[in-house]
Structure formats: C-alpha cells, structure tokens
Amino acid sequence: MGRPASHLSIPTMTHPLFTKHEATLDKALTAIETRGYWSPFAEMPSPKVYGETANADGEAAFKSHLNRTFELDQPSTGEWVGSEKSPFGIPLDIRYPKADLDALLAASGAAQKEWRAAGPQAWVGVSLEILSRINRASFEIGYSVMHTTGQAFMMAFQAGGPHAQDRALEAVVYAWDQLRRIPAEAHWEKPQGKNPPLAMQKRFTVVPRGTGLVLGCCTFPTWNGYPGLFADLATGNAVIVKPHPGAILPLAITVRIARDVLREAGFDPNVVTLLATEPNDGPLVQDLALRPEIKLIDFTGSTQNGTWLERNAHQAQVYTEKAGVNQIVIDSVDDLKAAARNIAFSLALYSGQMCTAPQNIYVPRDGIRTSEGQLSFDDVAKTLAGAVEKLVSDPARAVELTGAIQNDGVLQRIDEARKLGEVLADSQTLAHPTFADARVQSPLVLKLDARTDSSKFTKEWFGPISFVIATDSTAQSLELAGSIAAEHGALTLSVYSTDDAVIDAAHEAAIRGGVALSINLTGGVFINQSAAFSDFHGTGAxxxxxxxxxxxxxxxxRFRVVQSRVHVAPKAVPAEVGQKA
Amino acid sequence: MGRPASHLSIPTMTHPLFTKHEATLDKALTAIETRGYWSPFAEMPSPKVYGETANADGEAAFKSHLNRTFELDQPSTGEWVGSEKSPFGIPLDIRYPKADLDALLAASGAAQKEWRAAGPQAWVGVSLEILSRINRASFEIGYSVMHTTGQAFMMAFQAGGPHAQDRALEAVVYAWDQLRRIPAEAHWEKPQGKNPPLAMQKRFTVVPRGTGLVLGCCTFPTWNGYPGLFADLATGNAVIVKPHPGAILPLAITVRIARDVLREAGFDPNVVTLLATEPNDGPLVQDLALRPEIKLIDFTGSTQNGTWLERNAHQAQVYTEKAGVNQIVIDSVDDLKAAARNIAFSLALYSGQMCTAPQNIYVPRDGIRTSEGQLSFDDVAKTLAGAVEKLVSDPARAVELTGAIQNDGVLQRIDEARKLGEVLADSQTLAHPTFADARVQSPLVLKLDARTDSSKFTKEWFGPISFVIATDSTAQSLELAGSIAAEHGALTLSVYSTDDAVIDAAHEAAIRGGVALSINLTGGVFINQSAAFSDFHGTGAxxxxxxxxxxxxxxxxRFRVVQSRVHVAPKAVPAEVGQKA
Incomplete structure (x- = not known):
C-alpha cells in the first residue's frame, strides 16, 4: 500500500543490567565454545573474596530464618506450610506462605506478559543481576543447603553456592547464545528480473512459552534447580519454583532475591514465585503439572515421577533428571591404592547421595594387572573396601566428607541392601562431633556376581551403597556398563585401564550407553564432579x-519466534531492460 | 597415571564433500543470521539454468517410472506395493519394493553405526551433495510431484523442487550451526593455588539419536518431507522415509539419489531407506512409530495422527505439522480490489490444499473504510467472491493455478461445506485442457456469522473452502484470530488495515496465537508463501x-554429546609459593 512501515522500526532494546554484566556474558560465551576451565564465582569460602564477616553474617542470616515465618509478598491463602527437618538434627521450624494455586498461576501469567515485552537483553541482564546477588548470599544459602540436604558445610557452600551459580550462568549464556541469533528485523528483497524487486520488511519477536514450573529435589535444591529456573527466566518466561518439601529454604531465599531484583528493575516480582508444600505433595504437583498455564517443567527426582511428567504433561516442554546406575570398570591399573583412594572418596562423598555417585564396580573374577603384578578379584575388592574404611576411620574428619543422610528412606535402603550379598565394608553409624543428633552413616560396600546378581545391580540404590561385581572379563564389564546405562540410565561411567584398546572399547561403551566417561581418575578429580562450562551434566541419551x-x-x-512481514520500497534498482535475471 | 593420552588425539575429520560445498554452507549461515532473501536453487524452470533439454529429459525420466517397478537395492520381502493415482487422471501404476520391517530396521541400524563414526563434516558434506544431485533432478521430481499431489506443473516444480531444496539446505545449515559449536576436544586446567593445577584432556563426541522416521504427506511430499530427512541426515542419523501412500514417487526418487550419493561416498546406502505402503497403512505406521529403534519422527498430516505420535511415541523425538485454521482480518484498505486479487489468488492456489492457505476471512458487519469511502460487509464479500470467480473464469488459465484435487476426500468436503451457509462463490468443476480426467474444482466461498457459526469455522476445512465471516468489529476479528490460532492452530494470519493501531493489535493477536503475521499483502507476495532462510514456517507455539x-x-x-576426560600434564606453572590464589 506504499505506506511507511513506521510501526516496524523497533529500537534495539538494551537494558542497563545487560550492559553491567555483558563482560561476564562474553567470557561465558567463550567458555562454552572452548569448554576449558572457567568460573566467575569463587568456589572457596574465602574471606578475601566474600568478605571477612561473610561466614558469620551468612550463618546468622541462616539462623534468622529458623523458628519463624518466611515472608514473601506473593499471592497466598494466608495459611502457612513447611516441615523441613535438618539431617544434622537441629530444629528448623520454618513456615512458608501457602499459595493459592489459581491466584499464583494468574499472578505468574500477568507478570509474564510484561516480562515478555521487555525482550532478551532485559531477561538476560536481570537474570545475571539475580545471580550476582545470589553469589553474595552464598554463605546463607550454603548453611541452608547444609541443614536441608545433609551436605557437610564445604560441599553445601560449593555445590549449593558457586557451583550452582555456575550452572545457572551456563543456562543463561546458552539461552543468550540462541536468542542473539534471532534478528529483530530483516529486509527481504527478491529480484524479479526486469521488474522491480519484491521487498518486505520483517520483524521477528521472541515469544517465551509462558510460565515454567521448576520441581526441586531434596539433595541439590539449587544445583539442580537453578538451570531450569534461569533457562526459563533468560528466555522471558515466568517461573513457579516448587522445592522438594524437604529442602525449601535454599530455593525460598533464591526466590526472594530474584523478586527483589525484579522489583528494583521495575518488573512485577511475580515473574518468580515460590510454591512451598508439605510432604506427600504428589497429587498437588500432578494437578499443577497438567494445568494449561504451565508450559515448561524442569524436574529432578525419581524415575517414576519424571516419567509420569514426560508422558502426561503434554502441554509443556518437560526436562527431567531421574535415577540411574553409575558404574566403574576396573581392567588394569598402575597403582591400585591411588585408584582405590579416588573411588572411596567418590563413594563416601555426601554419603553417595549424588546423582553422579558410582554404584556398580566391575572387576574381572580372574583379577587385574597392576604394576606390582596380578591381583586377584578378592585383593581388589579388599583394597577398595579398605580404602573406604580408612577414609571414615576418624568420624570427626569423615563427617566433613559424608555429611548426613538426607532422609530415613536412605537409612532403610542401607538396611535392605545389606542383605543383598557378602558385606565388604559395613555401613557404620558415625557420631558427629558438633551435631549430636546428626544422621551419619559410613558407606556400605557389597560383593556381587554378574552371573547371578544382575537383578540386584541393574537398579539404583540411592545412598552410600555400592557393589564390587565379579565379571567374566573386562569385555563383559564394558558390555554391562554400556547396556545398563542405555536401559536403566547413568550419569557417569569410569574406567581404569593401562590398555589403550580397553580405553577405546570404554569409549564405545560410553557412546552405546550415552554416558560421560572418566578415565583413570586417581588424583584430585572425582567421578562425582561435573564442571560447568566444560562437562555436560547428563547427556539426554x-x-x-x-x-x-x-x-x-x-x-x-523455551521460546518461539513470531514474525511479521509487510511490503516496503525496494532498495535495489531493477535489472536493466534486456539483462537476464 | 601419567600415560600419554594418545588415544585422545583425534584428527579433525574433514570430508571432501564438505569442502566441495563449504562456500554454499557459509552463505547459508549468513542467510539464517540476516534472514534476507537468499536461495542457491533457481526457482524458475529455466533452460539457461537447468539445461536446454532439462524439461524434456525430466518429463521422460518421470514417464520412465510409470507402469513398472521402481527398483531399490534395499531389504525387501520380494513383494511389491503401491497404488498412487494421478489427480490429473493419467495412469501411474508404479510398484515399489515391499519392505520387511524387521530387516529394514536392522539394516538402517547397521548403516547408522558406520555413518555415526564419519562425523559432522561427512554428514553435512554428503547431505549437501545429495541436495545438489536432487536439484539436478528438479524436473523429474517436479513432474512426479505434479502427478501425485495434483499441483500444477509450475508449482510442482518450484515447491517440490528448488523451494523444497531450500528448506532442506536450511535444515542442514541449522544442524551445522549447532554441530560446529561442539569442540572435538578441550584442555581443562583448574588452578590449585600453590599446588600444580588439575589438568584434563576432554573429548566430545557427537552421538546421533539413531534411526529417524519421516512420515510424508500427500500434498507436499518433498517440501514437508525434506526438512526432517535432512535434519536427521546432517546430524548423523539414518532415515527411513515413509511417504504418504498417495505420493510415493517424489520421495522414492529422492531416496534413490541419496542412496547413490552415499554409496559413491563409501557409505552403506541403507543410511536412507524407503518404506512404501498401500493406503490404510495406519496400523503399520503405528507399530513402526513405537519401535525402540525409531528415535526421531518427523510427521506432516492430520491433527489426529500427529497428536497420537506426540502422545505415544515416547522413545522418539517427535516433530509434527498438523491441521490449523488460517485467518485473514480485514479492517480497512486503500484499494479493496488489489487486496481481493491477492486473497483470491491465495484461495485458488493449489485449490487451497496448502497448510498455509487462508480459510476464515473476518470482515466487520458494519463494513470497512477504503480510500473510496465506506464499503458494506456485503460489498466486501461480493468483491472477494467476484475476484475468485474472475480468477477462474478461464478454466485453461485457472487450472495452472488451481491444479487438481488430490483426493476424493477433498471433493466430499466441498460438498459438505456447501451446506454451511450462504454461498458467495460456488465451487465449479473445471475442464482441464490437457488432462481430460483431471479432478479440478474452483474455490467455494461462503458467508458465515461470528455470532452463530463459530462451530463451523473453528476447524480446518482442508481444500478450496473459505468463509467470509461477519464480526462485530475488528477488535472481535483480532480476538477470534488470536484465540482460534492458540486453540486450534494456525500457520498464517493476515491483516489488512490502514490504521497503525490495528496493525499493532494484530501483532499482539499474532503473538497470542503464536502465528506468523502478514500485513497488507496486495502485490506479488501471497500469504501461502513461506521463504526459506527468511520466513519461519510454523512457530511451534x-x-x-x-x-x-x-x-x-x-x-x-537430534544428536547428543558424549564426553570423556582423562588427566594430562598441566600446561601452566603453579602459582609461586606465597602467592595467593
């Protein structure tokens, strides 16, 4: 119609918080391309980095939450919920506002409309500002993670603080890496030979899905919860954070910080809301997960619940992390003691309550080659069990590694597992020097046989439970590793071998099982560890x-693109008469 | 263990076919970033581009397939299937090898293992070589598309040839754009203060999902089939192509070309296989779609079948294009006749048998503003119907636009629709000057009312069926457009208005409905058209x-990444003693 398309000239929407954090974002973009070591968040709880009084202030902040109500100015019924219990035995008694589901969904939807219109740079900038504030609260969050999950403090600080923040930033930078590829506008001009070209101005609008639901777990509420939360936020969605009823506080603090930043930046804080619940919240979550308003779900937890979501929440994009069977294949080693020390550490760390902790350790029944000669299966099994027992021989030191058992279900599982086979190292109740009522157990290591026990070791025994399994050969070990990962799931696979052909075969097994492989870990890196920006955590395979x-x-x-197009005047002159197109 | 990680030094796997097509790939990368006009495949069936004898050769090649068996050296039962019928009425009688499903899946899986190992550059290079060979067969494929879908030749050539090839290349370049971001290796080195850094060498292997299944449709077998086929191939998957039983030949020719290129490049041709079927193949497809070997499904077809796949084929990533209700909102126009000509063309093009063809045309019952003054609803409706009738008034010219009706179901739908309301332009049977038995119909245009007829116009009436619908206001028109798109689906939305506020409101409706918007189309671009590299076809929203x-x-x-990591010697020197980390 020849009218100027003035309505299509949208300004590039920069945001001051984007500019503030752009240098970090650029470094993060480089990190995910090169996948070398990088982290903007200091992992050591050092006074030099976090401030001389940061630890004391953080502990005080944590304690200030206890025995009272946790105020959040979001839609609520006026009632209060919450029954977290510290695995270290201290009373918590924190009460959270009970959400009115309909009101919460409506508020989330209303907030999202305005949030959507702010555009990618605002989403990313605000997300990064939230993260930077969360980093400053690392001690408060660390103590909160400790006393809800049972992690020892150092791990709670690191995995619950800077490492979780790394994973959050990683989600934000991946989001930005995709968002920045969508041009806001384009001029399209198609030659028409001798006639004037067809010319159109196009506008591309990133349209977030809507409201996301993040379903947290009770062992790593922030580490596993942040990726979905920040992936949703950075792509313009609103988020309802539903923590596991056993580990609400770390995510409640997170939500409060997010709401503060949103409010300060001029947005409706209901872009991020908390849904605190009591135990046995399954029916409530199932109802919520099927609501048409919920367009994204990020879940960490049981295979049963995760699979239910995948198969029923058709209105949503569903991202799940579920159970798996992590495995170690021992073929041959230079130094068995070094390998055993590394493995024992992985078994004891947070009492095996990590999705990455190993469970099945395959050793050929004819034994293995070492630099000190052939060692029998029993020698290897004893060395592994001995390394575990040595590691926990001093309870005062051991508890800083094992932390506490998150819930009674894990204790019951240890008892049940004890009957499965010959005990190589029994699980002992350990006394915690600081917390008299802490629930602490040393790892249980059992001996099994691949010929007869496969029904026992082809499922996850979540907790400090592992099996040294006699196999016919390393070939069988690798066959089991690949097929169990493919069929039952796995996040980690570890191999020890001095033989390049075995390492190559382990790579093949890892590809078959769709699982990340670690090779000959004997030093300061453990199979449980997964470094953001470098290690992919999980494969989705x-x-x-x-x-x-x-x-x-x-x-x-997590977002889609809606475009428009309108005719405009061509920029090119048509081809000369007589010139062929 | 201090052993050199020789097994981690993998060469960068270049491939001669990647090098051959790298310049095209680079241009395509720029195109998807800028989204201006670009195409490497000439859309005009010009002898200058395709060769002086290309048309005759292509027609002869098409005719050589008729009344015989289509040979493919893939696993087969030895029996033959196929009962395609030309909508233009010529006998086809082409018989394809009947696949043994188990043998086909096994062969596909075996071929994929070797294909996987070839790596991203080989996948992309071979995909581009296949495309370049397909381009040379554009006439043969064009005639095949014409005589299976009912498209007139020019459209069959363009949409079935170069435009489909554009969409295929687009899928390949998007795949490459993601694949190239995964580094093959990384050196990870984490400082440890005064101690030597922790250093690891990491390897990242792109692991394709496995075997993909492409389920074609009977109207655009190549245009809708190629994106999934080439996205799968370029990410290292094997593909089983299952054409609609009514439009096998264009995809059979495609599969044969792909197999030739694979074989010549040294790969097992079973990376791409054909599954030809007879009509009523639903149970067979349902069985196949749930097979554990099928990891990817690309489907174009009915909402019922697409939704069934989304909700049942849990073992696969499922990509669907289903039914929708495309809409036009007429608010005000400078030149109603120009708008009506454009709309009439869109209604008549391939007899509305396009997923992008408009169906619902909303006009305020009080009429619209034009540069010639206010026009009543009936004036507008009459102008639209008149433009349609004029467009088809000369059957000999009309058939080059309408093509033929693909199947009797469409004819029955026209009869059924005729009863829905007042007929503004009736569907006439047109005589085709060349093909006496061709099934040709002019478009049916009916008058409906938003107040009383919503059950009639909130579903797709696939074929040359459209409704001019009286609404209370443009606001109601836009409200209907957004909500019908959101609830019932839509691929296109079109608005005519001289009022910027209405255009802005149309943008909002488009976002609410998750549908692409075209504004004031009165010239040489039609709502049905979607240009690769620039227009996103569908939103997924x-x-x-x-x-x-x-x-x-x-x-x-369509692929995942499996990594490995092993300790290596650090590259950096540790921090000096006394220097704080």
Whole structure:
C-alpha cells in the first residue's frame, strides 16, 4: 500500500543490567565454545573474596530464618506450610506462605506478559543481576543447603553456592547464545528480473512459552534447580519454583532475591514465585503439572515421577533428571591404592547421595594387572573396601566428607541392601562431633556376581551403597556398563585401564550407553564432579535424563519466534531492460 | 597415571564433500543470521539454468517410472506395493519394493553405526551433495510431484523442487550451526593455588539419536518431507522415509539419489531407506512409530495422527505439522480490489490444499473504510467472491493455478461445506485442457456469522473452502484470530488495515496465537508463501505444529554429546609459593 512501515522500526532494546554484566556474558560465551576451565564465582569460602564477616553474617542470616515465618509478598491463602527437618538434627521450624494455586498461576501469567515485552537483553541482564546477588548470599544459602540436604558445610557452600551459580550462568549464556541469533528485523528483497524487486520488511519477536514450573529435589535444591529456573527466566518466561518439601529454604531465599531484583528493575516480582508444600505433595504437583498455564517443567527426582511428567504433561516442554546406575570398570591399573583412594572418596562423598555417585564396580573374577603384578578379584575388592574404611576411620574428619543422610528412606535402603550379598565394608553409624543428633552413616560396600546378581545391580540404590561385581572379563564389564546405562540410565561411567584398546572399547561403551566417561581418575578429580562450562551434566541419551546441563537443546525450545512481514520500497534498482535475471 | 593420552588425539575429520560445498554452507549461515532473501536453487524452470533439454529429459525420466517397478537395492520381502493415482487422471501404476520391517530396521541400524563414526563434516558434506544431485533432478521430481499431489506443473516444480531444496539446505545449515559449536576436544586446567593445577584432556563426541522416521504427506511430499530427512541426515542419523501412500514417487526418487550419493561416498546406502505402503497403512505406521529403534519422527498430516505420535511415541523425538485454521482480518484498505486479487489468488492456489492457505476471512458487519469511502460487509464479500470467480473464469488459465484435487476426500468436503451457509462463490468443476480426467474444482466461498457459526469455522476445512465471516468489529476479528490460532492452530494470519493501531493489535493477536503475521499483502507476495532462510514456517507455539522450519530447536535434539576426560600434564606453572590464589 506504499505506506511507511513506521510501526516496524523497533529500537534495539538494551537494558542497563545487560550492559553491567555483558563482560561476564562474553567470557561465558567463550567458555562454552572452548569448554576449558572457567568460573566467575569463587568456589572457596574465602574471606578475601566474600568478605571477612561473610561466614558469620551468612550463618546468622541462616539462623534468622529458623523458628519463624518466611515472608514473601506473593499471592497466598494466608495459611502457612513447611516441615523441613535438618539431617544434622537441629530444629528448623520454618513456615512458608501457602499459595493459592489459581491466584499464583494468574499472578505468574500477568507478570509474564510484561516480562515478555521487555525482550532478551532485559531477561538476560536481570537474570545475571539475580545471580550476582545470589553469589553474595552464598554463605546463607550454603548453611541452608547444609541443614536441608545433609551436605557437610564445604560441599553445601560449593555445590549449593558457586557451583550452582555456575550452572545457572551456563543456562543463561546458552539461552543468550540462541536468542542473539534471532534478528529483530530483516529486509527481504527478491529480484524479479526486469521488474522491480519484491521487498518486505520483517520483524521477528521472541515469544517465551509462558510460565515454567521448576520441581526441586531434596539433595541439590539449587544445583539442580537453578538451570531450569534461569533457562526459563533468560528466555522471558515466568517461573513457579516448587522445592522438594524437604529442602525449601535454599530455593525460598533464591526466590526472594530474584523478586527483589525484579522489583528494583521495575518488573512485577511475580515473574518468580515460590510454591512451598508439605510432604506427600504428589497429587498437588500432578494437578499443577497438567494445568494449561504451565508450559515448561524442569524436574529432578525419581524415575517414576519424571516419567509420569514426560508422558502426561503434554502441554509443556518437560526436562527431567531421574535415577540411574553409575558404574566403574576396573581392567588394569598402575597403582591400585591411588585408584582405590579416588573411588572411596567418590563413594563416601555426601554419603553417595549424588546423582553422579558410582554404584556398580566391575572387576574381572580372574583379577587385574597392576604394576606390582596380578591381583586377584578378592585383593581388589579388599583394597577398595579398605580404602573406604580408612577414609571414615576418624568420624570427626569423615563427617566433613559424608555429611548426613538426607532422609530415613536412605537409612532403610542401607538396611535392605545389606542383605543383598557378602558385606565388604559395613555401613557404620558415625557420631558427629558438633551435631549430636546428626544422621551419619559410613558407606556400605557389597560383593556381587554378574552371573547371578544382575537383578540386584541393574537398579539404583540411592545412598552410600555400592557393589564390587565379579565379571567374566573386562569385555563383559564394558558390555554391562554400556547396556545398563542405555536401559536403566547413568550419569557417569569410569574406567581404569593401562590398555589403550580397553580405553577405546570404554569409549564405545560410553557412546552405546550415552554416558560421560572418566578415565583413570586417581588424583584430585572425582567421578562425582561435573564442571560447568566444560562437562555436560547428563547427556539426554539414556533414561537418567532427557536433557543435558546445559546445551542448545536445553534452551532453544523455551521460546518461539513470531514474525511479521509487510511490503516496503525496494532498495535495489531493477535489472536493466534486456539483462537476464 | 601419567600415560600419554594418545588415544585422545583425534584428527579433525574433514570430508571432501564438505569442502566441495563449504562456500554454499557459509552463505547459508549468513542467510539464517540476516534472514534476507537468499536461495542457491533457481526457482524458475529455466533452460539457461537447468539445461536446454532439462524439461524434456525430466518429463521422460518421470514417464520412465510409470507402469513398472521402481527398483531399490534395499531389504525387501520380494513383494511389491503401491497404488498412487494421478489427480490429473493419467495412469501411474508404479510398484515399489515391499519392505520387511524387521530387516529394514536392522539394516538402517547397521548403516547408522558406520555413518555415526564419519562425523559432522561427512554428514553435512554428503547431505549437501545429495541436495545438489536432487536439484539436478528438479524436473523429474517436479513432474512426479505434479502427478501425485495434483499441483500444477509450475508449482510442482518450484515447491517440490528448488523451494523444497531450500528448506532442506536450511535444515542442514541449522544442524551445522549447532554441530560446529561442539569442540572435538578441550584442555581443562583448574588452578590449585600453590599446588600444580588439575589438568584434563576432554573429548566430545557427537552421538546421533539413531534411526529417524519421516512420515510424508500427500500434498507436499518433498517440501514437508525434506526438512526432517535432512535434519536427521546432517546430524548423523539414518532415515527411513515413509511417504504418504498417495505420493510415493517424489520421495522414492529422492531416496534413490541419496542412496547413490552415499554409496559413491563409501557409505552403506541403507543410511536412507524407503518404506512404501498401500493406503490404510495406519496400523503399520503405528507399530513402526513405537519401535525402540525409531528415535526421531518427523510427521506432516492430520491433527489426529500427529497428536497420537506426540502422545505415544515416547522413545522418539517427535516433530509434527498438523491441521490449523488460517485467518485473514480485514479492517480497512486503500484499494479493496488489489487486496481481493491477492486473497483470491491465495484461495485458488493449489485449490487451497496448502497448510498455509487462508480459510476464515473476518470482515466487520458494519463494513470497512477504503480510500473510496465506506464499503458494506456485503460489498466486501461480493468483491472477494467476484475476484475468485474472475480468477477462474478461464478454466485453461485457472487450472495452472488451481491444479487438481488430490483426493476424493477433498471433493466430499466441498460438498459438505456447501451446506454451511450462504454461498458467495460456488465451487465449479473445471475442464482441464490437457488432462481430460483431471479432478479440478474452483474455490467455494461462503458467508458465515461470528455470532452463530463459530462451530463451523473453528476447524480446518482442508481444500478450496473459505468463509467470509461477519464480526462485530475488528477488535472481535483480532480476538477470534488470536484465540482460534492458540486453540486450534494456525500457520498464517493476515491483516489488512490502514490504521497503525490495528496493525499493532494484530501483532499482539499474532503473538497470542503464536502465528506468523502478514500485513497488507496486495502485490506479488501471497500469504501461502513461506521463504526459506527468511520466513519461519510454523512457530511451534500453537497446535498447528510443535516445531518451526527451521530453527535451532528443530535440530539441536537430534544428536547428543558424549564426553570423556582423562588427566594430562598441566600446561601452566603453579602459582609461586606465597602467592595467593
């Protein structure tokens, strides 16, 4: 119609918080491309980094939450919920506002409309500002993670603080890496030979899905909760954070910080809301997960619940991390003691309550080659069990590694597992020097046989439970490792071998099982560890997870693009008469 | 263990076919970033581009397939299937090898193992070589598309040839854009203060999902089939192509070309296989779609079948394009006749058998403003119907636009629709000057009312069926457009208005409905057209499709990454003693 398309000239929407954090974002972009070591968040709880009084202030902040109500100015029924219990035995008694589901969904939806219109730079800038504030609260969050999950303080600080923040930033930078590829506008001009070209101005609007639901777990509420939360936020969605009823506080603090930042930046704080619940909240979560308003779900937890979500919440994009069977294949080693020390550490760390902790350790029944000659299966099994027992021989030191058992279900599982086979190292109740009522157990190590016990070791025994399993050969060990990962899921696979052909075969097994492989870990890196920006956590290629933290697939479907096009005047002159197109 | 990680030094796997097509790939990368006009495949069937004898050769090649068996050296039962019928009435009688499903899946899986190992550059290079060979067969494929779908030749050539090839290349370049971000290796080195850094060498292996299944449709077998086929191939998957039983030949020719290129490049041709079927193949497809070997499904077809796949094929990533209700909102126009000509063309083009063809045309019952003054609703309706009738008044010219009706179901639907309301332009049977038995119909245009007829116009009436619908206001028109798109799906939305506020409101409706918007189309661009590299086809944001052609989300989950890590010697020197980390 020849009218100027003035309504299509949208300004590039920069945001001061984007500018503030752009240098960090640029470094993060480089990090996910090169996948070397990088982290903007200091992992040591050092006074030099976090401030001389940060630890004391953080502990005081944590304690100030106890025995009272946790105020949040979001839609609520006026009632209060919450029954977290510290695995270290201290009373918590924190009460959270009970949400009115309909009001919460409506408020989330209303907040999202305005949030959507702010555009990618605002979403990313605000997300990064939230993260930077969360980093400053690392001690408060660390103590909160400790006393809800049972992690020892150092781990609670690191995994619950800076490492979780790394994973959050990783989700944000992956989101930005995809968002920045969508041009806001384009001029399209198609030659028409001798006639004037067809010319159109196009506008591309990133349209977030809507409201996301993040379903937290009771062992790593922040580490596993942040990726979905920040992937949603950075792609313009609103988020309802539903913590596990056993570990609400770390995510409640997170939500409060997010709301503060949103409010200060001029947005409706209901872009991020908390849904605190009591135990046995399954029916409530199932109802919520099927609500048409919920367009994204990020879940960490049981295979049963995760699979239910995948198969029923058709209105949503569903990202799950579920159970798995992590495995170690021992073929041959130079120094068995060094390998055993590394493995024992992995078994004891947070009492095996990590999704990455190993469970099945395959050793050929004819023994293995070492630099000190052939060692029998029993020698290897004894060395592994001995390394575990040595590691926990001093309870005062051991508890800083094992932390406490998150819930009674894990204790019951230890009892049940004890009957499965010959005990190589029994699980002992350990006394905690500081917390008299702490629930602390040393790892249980059992001996099994691949010929007869496969029904026992082809499922996850979550907790400090592992099996040294006699196999016919390393070939059988690798066959089991690949097929169990493919069929039952796995987040980690570890191999010890001095033989390049075995390492190559382990790579093949890892590809078959869709599982990350660690090779000959004997030093300061443990199979449980997964470094943001470098290690993909999960692959999405076996039943343990349908997504990886983080990659393009984790973010690219959290938003869509809606375009418009309108005729404009061509920029090019038509081809000369007589000139062929 | 201090052993050199020689097994981690993998060469960068270049491939001669990647090098051959790298310049095209680079241009395509720029195109998807800028989204201006670009195409490497000439859309005009010009002898200058395709060769002086290309048309005659292509027609002869098409005719050589008729009344005989189509040979493919893939696993087969030895029996033959196929009962395609030309909508233009010529006998086809082509018989395809009947596949043994188990043998086909096994062969596909075996071929994929070797294909996987070839790596991203080989996948992309071979995909581009296949495309370049397909381009040379554009006439043969064009005639095949014409005589299976009913498209007139020019459209069959363009949409079935170069435009489909554009969409295929688009899928390949999106795949490459994601694949190239995964480094093959990384050196990870984490400082440890005064101690030597922790250093690891990491390897990242792109692991394709496995075997993909492409389920074609009977109207655009190549245009809708290629994106999934080439997205799968370019990410290292094997593909079983299952054409609609009514339009096998274009995809059979495609599969044969792909197999030739694979074989010549040294790969097992079973990376791409054909599954030809007879009509009523639903149970067979349902069985196949649930097979554990099938990891990816790309479907174009009915909402019922697409939704069934989304809700049942849990073992696969499922990408669907289903039914929708495309809409036009007429608010005000400068030149109603120009608008009506454009709309009439869109209604007549391939007899409305396009997923992008408009169906519901909303006009305020009080009429609209034009540069010639206010026009009543009936004036507008009459002008639209008149433009349609004029467009088809010369059957000999009309058939080059309408083509033929693909199947009797469409004819029956026209009869059924005729009873829905007052007929503004009746559907006439047109005589085709060349093909006496061709099934040709002019478009049916009816008058409906938003107050009383919503049950009639909130579903798709696939074929040359459209409704001019009286609304209370443009506001109601836009409200209907947004909500019908959101609830029932839509691929296109069109608005005519001289009022910027209405255009802004149309943008909002488009966002609410998750549908692409075209504004004031009166010239040489039609709502049905969607240009690769510039227009996203579908959004994945409403029920008409769960994916867009093409974007990162369309490709990023067709492969996963499996990594390994092993200790290596650090490159950095540790911090000096006394120097704080």
């Amino acid at each position: 076996n039943p343990a997870a349908n997504a990886a933290l983080a990659d393009a697939a984790f973010v690219a479907n | 409403n029920p008409a499709a769960n994916a867009a052609l093409a974007d990162a989300a369309f490709v990023a989950n």
